[in-house]
Amino acid sequence: MTPTSTAVDELDLSNCDREPIHQLGRVQHFGYLVAISMDWIIQHVSANIAEIFGSDPDALLGVPLAEVLPQSAMHTIRGKLQLLSPNDGSERIFGADILGNGRRYDVAVHISTSSIIIEFEPMVEHALGNGNPGSLIKAMIARIQRSETTDALFNECVRQLRAVTGFDRVMLYRFSDSGSGAVVAEALNRDLESFFGLNYPATDIPRQARRLYIRNRVRIISNVKAEDVDVVPATNPSGEPLDLSLSVTRAVSPIHIEYLKNMGVSASFSISIVIDDKLWGLFALHHYSPRHLSMEMRSTMELFGQVISLVIEGRLAKEMRVIEEAARDVHDRVVGRLVATSPTMEELVGFADDFRELIPCDGFAVWTKDFVRTIGQCPFPDDMPGITRFLNRAAASRIYATDELSSVYPKAHEFTGRAAGLLAIPISRSPRDYLIFFRKEIVETVNWAGRPDEKPVEFGPNGPRLTPRKSFEAWQETVRDKSRPWSASELKAAEALRVSILEVLLRFNEEAERQQNLATQRQELLIAELNHRVRNILSLMRALVVQSRTSAKSVDDFSAIIGGRIQALARAHDQITDDKYQAQSLRSIIQTEIEAYVGHKVTRVHLNGPPVLVEAKTFSTLALVFHEMVTNSAKYGALSDSLGEIDIVWRVDENDSCEIRWRESGGPAVQPPSRRGFGTTIIERSIPHDLGGEVSIEYHLAGVRGRFLLPPQSFWLADETNSNSPLPGEEGTALTHDATQTLVDARLAGKSALIVEDNMIISLDAEQMLLDNGAARVLTAMSVKEAKRIVEGETLDVALLDVNLGGETSFALAPVLKQRGVPFVFVTGYGEKLDLPEEVDREVEAIKKPFAADQLIAALDRALTRNTR
Known part of the structure; x- marks a missing residue:
């Protein structure tokens, strides 16, 4: 049957991502595999197992492993299993006479789901630096760390690997965020064509292969022309194939074998570079004739990959740190100028040079109140409303950045020549105002190792599939409509600038606007001011709590530290x-x-x-x-x-x-x-x-x-x-602190007090302060009605009245308390001077929240003193 065009049309470059390469059911020709159950019964074997055990697969399946291996070998394998967790790598045994017949094998053991997988390879001699893998790695890393630059470090890595392994070509392949990658370092035989600088598409290494590269850090393919060996039976009694994700002898995908053959490669070896649990890159080693590395050498190179991942991570972090420190210095200088001048949003365009030094760009714009001001190469003013409406759809309070604006905002094709990339910093919520940085288009030529989309369709027994491309000749692609990408350090600088503008600068402008509109919008402005202050106070309190906890040794110590700073x-x-x-x-x-x-x-x-x-x-x-x-x-x-x-x-x-x-x-x-x-x-x-x-x-x-x-x-x-007159706050005090406290304690001793407060926590706090300072009894009320009932039925010596009780004020209690001769003090959370009604004595004192114990007690003492005059 001739396949229809529809079947072909449905294929794309991501089809390889769905190939179950960890369940191929085969091992490479140099390996032997035995899979056993958790109770040590043989479940699967490789078809070539008779070469080492002398028995066919049918004679081994279902047999206890102890009937096949000597007791010493069982003891060794059990010891290695003790070190393993399921799906957590493998343990290796090198040069073991596993069968007691003088033939030495390298053995790898790992746990896969509900099976224990044991793999054997005939031992191969390799020079490992006086026979010590640690010495070899130490010598390699010592030479590599002497490299002064990151590029020099990359080059020394591939040079060292080629010298140790003897492969014809060693490449360091670094992945980009898109999944594609480029050869950033290379060491090769002089007769070979260089691949340095070439790019490879993401489809050359499917997603499931990347996951396996993270789990299984090294991968050997010793001969692409060798026949693989089946694992029998192909499935377990439940019909599931054996998961060989962590296998060291696992067979290779036919598509990848075809890919290597198309490149003329006969053997390959890869070492993963994993940073932050992500596949950062690969050392790809190619040989143009069959080449096998022993399990011991491969394990040594796995250790090298783990160490060099840390070295590269450290170098990259150091470079990022230098960049960020420089950006932080510029940021501090810019913010210092902003704080000193306190500009309005409209005036921020005057700081364009400072902002552009912090975040390099070709054009800068400030969009505020539906009006734009631009500096440098930007889209035309008529284009800006559409851009800001596009930005309004993005997440609030987050920076937005793209190096290809036209791919997400099609109208940007009209001004790509002026602005291809955009970074926007929101500086308000409603209306949305922005600082916008633009970068112009950079027409870039990308060198690919062959056309990335050149994968022909072939038809096989399972229908049509995409095959690896057959040409790897350098192919140039001209990339348009894109700007220079925004780096991670620039994005961090943008976020820091956003926070600084919102928290340090815009509050001055918002306050100025509130003051300008005070006459006509007083009620609305008071609400806005209250919300603003509450947010700031809560933010400050949270910062004090979080930052103070590290220096506290106990709960009481923590409470004292926080209380002191708040007071x-x-x-x-x-x-x-x-x-x-x-x-x-x-x-x-x-x-x-x-x-x-x-x-x-x-x-x-x-x-x-x-x-x-x-x-x-x-x-x-x-x-x-x-x-x-x-x-x-x-x-x-x-x-x-x-x-x-x-x-x-x-x-x-x-x-x-x-x-x-x-x-x-x-x-x-x-x-x-x-x-x-x-x-x-x-x-x-x-x-x-x-x-x-x-x-x-x-x-x-x-x-x-x-x-x-x-x-x-x-x-x-x-x-x-x-200057001889005392300045505000410089008046002398007649009593020492101890003398004052003694007098206060004496006046409060044995007294009965009333606290009228609608917030239970504040009420309990004030109650404890009074009791701690000698009061004999403290009554509490949450409303005027409840307070009047207490005043009429109890004998009181002093009262503490919160002005605002939610839906009412405590002013109505003043005449009742005055009639009964009970002195009182108001408590208020208002920042301005308290406006007392006419019926309240002008001498009545009001203290502000938050109050400390000494403030409260001193105010009550003064009230008691006035009442005795």
Whole structure:
């Protein structure tokens, strides 16, 4: 019957991917195979097994292996099996007199599903460097590692392999992401034509073959003309063929044999290079006459492949690290400029040169609010709306990159000459705004080892199939409509830039827009601001929790670390908002952290410097830095004992920068930290990153010394004429911390308190604070109604009222409590000054969330004091 054209049309270059090459049911001519069950009964044998066992297959099948092999051989094989897991490689025995008849064999043992497969090969002598495989590999790797460049390393690898194995041609074949590959290094006999630089299509090595190359790292084909040997029976009683994926003697696919014959190759050997569990490349060894390597030599080369995979991975990682470090330096410089200028989205085009230095391109565009600004070689403005609509279909908040835009966006064919590749960074969600990098078309000539699509159709007993191509002469293909690909390091740089713009820059622009529209959109803007702040707070809290856990030794220690850092931020926030976001003194920032953490040891910290006012926007940064310095000193430094002291001195230097010197003395001997924790990162990187300043920390035996440099734009000197007046935050305190606490404890002792709070966790936290500070009884309520019932039926001494109780406020409780003479304090989560109703006494105090125990107790104490006057 003449096959129809339809059958031919259905064939394509991927048909080879479906060939079950691991279940061919044959072994190569040099091998012998015995498959046994888990209870050591022979299930399958190779048809040539009589050559070593003296019995035909029919006489062996179903027989216990112990009746065929001596007890010593059984013991050796069982020992090797002890080292194996199912489907996890094979164990080898070299030069064993397995039958006790003086004939030596190399043996490989592995487990395949429910069978144990034992393979035998007659031992072949090969020189292995004084008979020691380890010495041979060590010598080869030593020579290879002396190579200075990656290309030189590749060339030395193939040279060493050719010298050791004696094959006519040794190639290093590297795969691309598409599955095709290229010869990147080659060593060969001088009479042979070079394949160096030639490309091979993905279809030359089918997908299932790639999987086997990962599982079975070496593969020998000693003679393409030799007849393979059948495994009998072909299937088990369930009708399933034997899985030979991990077999060392497994026969070769007829299609691959035909491929090698078409190349004129008589024998081949391959060594897999696996990096990150992926097939990165192959060493392909070709010989133009039959050539066999012993199992011991093949095992040695398998070890070489594993070691050289690590060497190549290390070299590639080092190269990537150098590239990424350079990109990071550019990124930091670019982001530093962005932070300093805080541009709007529309003004980002002014940073085109910086962005193009970070991500090289031929054209750059900023698309914002349905308007485009371009620099360099880009599509025309009329093309941009269509491109952005295409980008809008991509995943939100992810960069998108392609080096062949026309393959996914057909209209790009109209401007391929101007832009063939695209990388887009989304910088907002709604509307979608983008930074877009374009690369022009590069017309490239690719040299293939023969036409990749030249696989004729042949008809056999199983119908039509694609055969390997018969020509391997160099064939050139001209590739158009593509740009230079975007590298992995460029994609990482793009992602880092996206995060920086969203988290560092756009918040300023969004805030500016909110302020501009405040008069007409106040309610909407308040909601947007709330969402924005909550996201930032949650992100910051998550970062503090994740980064702080490594330095905590216990749950209590972890709680203390987190609580301290959160309170440091809260104190800085209070200092800002209490004076309507005005500048505050440097002294107050440092003194607040000292008083909050070290208590009575505050007298051992000496502050000295001119009246420096710090910009409000730098408060959080400085608060966290000095919080970490104070806590470190209290844990490990001068404040960790009863003798040490700290001198903190600041001055304005000749460059108009504020230099702060931190010097500890008199404490225990200091040792540099053994590891770098999150606290150290905050100290060393916050001021340079957020303020553009400098930080250096030195760990002297006598005490820690630190130097912090604030740039001129982050501070100024107060008016010298008023320098004798205390600056904000510099007022003296009449009582020491211990004296104040003693007084508070005395006033709260035995008191009954009411907490009105709709959040159970906050309510429980406040309740514990009151009980810990002497209160005898604490009652709680979640609503005004419930609180009134308690006030009317109980005797109370003091009350704590959360302003916002969900659908109502606690202001209605003020007259009831005042009538009964119960002093009270409000708690609020609002950042601005609390607007109290007219019926509430102006002297009633309000504290802000999050509050620490000392803040809460001090506020209640003041309320109790006012009530006794």
